[in-house]
Amino acid sequence: MVKLDFSKGDGLIPAIAQDYKTGEVLMLAYINEESWEETLKSGNATYWSRSRSKLWKKGESSGNVQKVKEILVDCDEDTVVFKVDQIGGAACHVGYRTCFYRRVEGDELVTVGEPVFNPDEVYK
Numbered sequence: 001m002v003k004l005d006f007s008k009g010d011g012l013i014p015a016i017a018q019d020y021k022t023g024e025v026l027m028l029a030y031i032n033e034e035s036w037e038e039t040l041k042s043g044n045a046t047y048w049s050r051s052r053s054k055l056w057k058k059g060e061s062s063g064n065v066q067k068v069k070e071i072l073v074d075c076d077e078d079t080v081v082f083k084v085d086q087i088g089g090a091a092c093h094v095g096y097r098t099c100f101y102r103r104v105e106g107d108e109l110v111t112v113g114e115p116v117f118n119p120d121e122v123y124k
Helices: 033-044
Strands: 014-021 025-031 048-049 054-058 065-075 080-086 102-106 108-111
Touching: 025 033, 025 048, 025 080, 033 048, 033 054
Parallel strands: 014 080
Antiparallel strands: 014 025, 048 054, 065 080, 102 108
């Protein structure tokens, strides 16, 4: 099994989710050794939720699963890119396709995407 360097970030390393067809950056999350092994085993992106302090299988609540097509590892072995097929159309928990749905314009954030789902209906 591929070993990553989890020692630098208190056991966590960044994981960037990117659409495998378009290259669009969907989200940034963190993985620990357990979520890394689960991702490799299942083929579905699995992260570590820092806010809930538990394993987070992407899509377990929303149905918006990320099927991993390819994994890239950086030169220091402490960051990964998951190239994914975003099932359900949205990676963002607030309902947008990507978590990066806002652009800085001057001193404001301007929304540049449209919501795919209503989070109040999905996360009851």
